[in-house]
Amino acid sequence: MMEIDFDNLEQLLEHRFSDRRLASQALTHPSFQHEQSGAGEGDYQRLEFLGDSVLGMVLAETLYLRLPDRSEGDLSRSRSRMADQDSLASVARGAGVGMFIRLGRGEEQTAGRDKDSILADVLEALIGAVYLDGGLEAARRLVLRLFGDQLEKPGDALKINDAKSELQEVLSARQLPAPCYRLVGESGPPHCRQFRFQVWLGESVAGEGSGRSKKAAQQAAAVQALEKLLTPDNGQA
Numbered sequence: 001m002m003e004i005d006f007d008n009l010e011q012l013l014e015h016r017f018s019d020r021r022l023a024s025q026a027l028t029h030p031s032f033q034h035e036q037s038g039a040g041e042g043d044y045q046r047l048e049f050l051g052d053s054v055l056g057m058v059l060a061e062t063l064y065l066r067l068p069d070r071s072e073g074d075l076s077r078s079r080s081r082m083a084d085q086d087s088l089a090s091v092a093r094g095a096g097v098g099m100f101i102r103l104g105r106g107e108e109q110t111a112g113r114d115k116d117s118i119l120a121d122v123l124e125a126l127i128g129a130v131y132l133d134g135g136l137e138a139a140r141r142l143v144l145r146l147f148g149d150q151l152e153k154p155g156d157a158l159k160i161n162d163a164k165s166e167l168q169e170v171l172s173a174r175q176l177p178a179p180c181y182r183l184v185g186e187s188g189p190p191h192c193r194q195f196r197f198q199v200w201l202g203e204s205v206a207g208e209g210s211g212r213s214k215k216a217a218q219q220a221a222a223v224q225a226l227e228k229l230l231t232p233d234n235g236q237a
Helices: 006-013 020-026 030-035 045-066 072-082 085-095 105-109 116-134 136-146 148-152 154-161 163-173 214-229
Strands: 180-187 194-201 204-211
Touching: 006 020, 020 045, 020 116, 030 105, 045 072, 045 116, 045 136, 045 148, 085 116, 116 136, 136 148, 163 214, 180 214, 194 214, 204 214
Parallel strands: none
Antiparallel strands: 180 194, 194 204
């Protein structure tokens, strides 16, 4: 059975647990719990549910205070971008969360500790665990530290998240057909897929992008299409 290095974990989170069972639960994948015949405190799913709400509240509060001139829709989209699976996995990966996760043999063999879905779930579970152990202020400190780079420039998250919507709005304003996204390639092992999408406007390719999820690849393609459409010498501006 994998032993959790609580000292390093608490250093990473900058939070010392009064009840380390919460941290243990937050790091336990359902596959590990199943193989151990239900031993321990349970898996991370319930804490993930709680952490998702705590994260959303802290991000909403911070965006509300830092972007006083943005509309409700802008704030909502910016928060959604910061809390989507790609963003959560990136934050978790950068913090080194993967090394602490307890996985079953199957997930371990397929590099589960580097899967976006698992990293995102565990990060939310850890936020939930810190909230239960230390209260809202402790959870707020953790979120603000982990998401500090994004929250320093919250408008950037909105731009990235809104590329597809902005493309749709530009096309609508010019009375052009809606874009069509087409998957044109996949590569990499199952736990680390790379997707490549093209965005078509009518009969021509307007942009192409890649990403570790279909959503991220579509956004990247939309960004490229927008750059072309909004270039002054493209004849349509």
